[in-house]
């Protein structure tokens with residue numbers, strides 16, 4: 001199949017591209033800037049101007065919508081919040097209008113969302129896909145993001161959504177940020193350390209996208225997290241163990257993170273457990289269901 005990936009130049013998109021090519025699919029990428037590659041075809045779009053290269057849409061069998069300004073980068077000023085929203089939702093709306101016009105027989109639209117959908121709270125609850133969304137900024141972003149994807153249902157296009165947890169990578173994202181103090185031997189928990197840290201190995205998040213692309217019977221929302229549950233302290237302690245580093249420093253107080261990160265500190269300070277049951281029951285087999293093995297592979 002021809003798979004068009006928006007934001008295909010990012011962490012998930014690059015790995016997913018590799019996996020799709022290995023399986024014999026062809027891949028094209030919708031990006032804000034034209035790039036050259038002998039393996040994939042690049043197309044461009046301008047979300048603010050609602051412009052898109054028509055051919056990108058016309059040639060696609062399936063669209064995977066990964067584009068989005070990084071939520072973990074830069075302070076959440078009003079301008080940044082608008083960018084976080086527009087890059088996901090205005091882009092989703094642009095894709096919808098363009099598919100309606102140029103490719104109404106598209107086979108599937110698969111969109112990223114995030115576990116922030118459930119709200120950034122620390123509770124004993126294990127959230128499932130049927131739970132309602134939260135009330136904070138990220139929850140509202142995810143809700144609107146998913147609504148813009150679900151428009152595709154109205155024109156009978158199979159739609160699936162992946163509520164993604166923290167994707168393990170040593171160079172980017174939450175794990176990369178935790179690595180520096182741990183490598184220096186001063187790793188510690190954040191605040192109480194009890195906030196859950198739903199994570200997923202890069203191979204598995206891409207494996208789930210591949211599974212949803214290829215299984216035509218699957219639609220709706222799926223949590224993209226590993227089945228094991230660790231809180232922030234257990235997670236960081238396991239990272240230290242894998243790296244052979246000590247882990248005894250006093251925890252970083254909440255006020256320090258709030259001072260440093262502003263409203264965005266909620267990402268580090270809150271978190272509930274998220275269930276992986278639905279994707280497992282739908283037949284997906286995790287390559288890295290356990291944290292220690294997932295970290296060992298990632299940090300190798």
Ligand SMILES: NC(=O)c1ccc[n+]([C@@H]2O[C@H](COP(=O)([O-])OP(=O)(O)OC[C@H]3O[C@@H](n4cnc5c(N)ncnc54)[C@H](OP(=O)(O)O)[C@@H]3O)[C@@H](O)[C@H]2O)c1
Pocket residue numbers: 006007008009010011012013030031032033047066067068069070071083087112113114115164165166167168173174
């Ligand atoms: N990685 C995680 O831990 C994680 C967790 C939860 C959810 N997610 C979601 O999964 C999706 C993919 O994640 P990722 O880690 O691969 O993201 P990423 O590495 O940050 O890449 C996202 C891509 O989106 C495009 N993009 C960035 N800013 C944009 C903007 N202002 N307007 C339009 N496009 C923009 C970029 O592509 P171009 O420069 O080529 O346009 C970029 O390569 C994202 O929507 C992310 O929010 C990721």
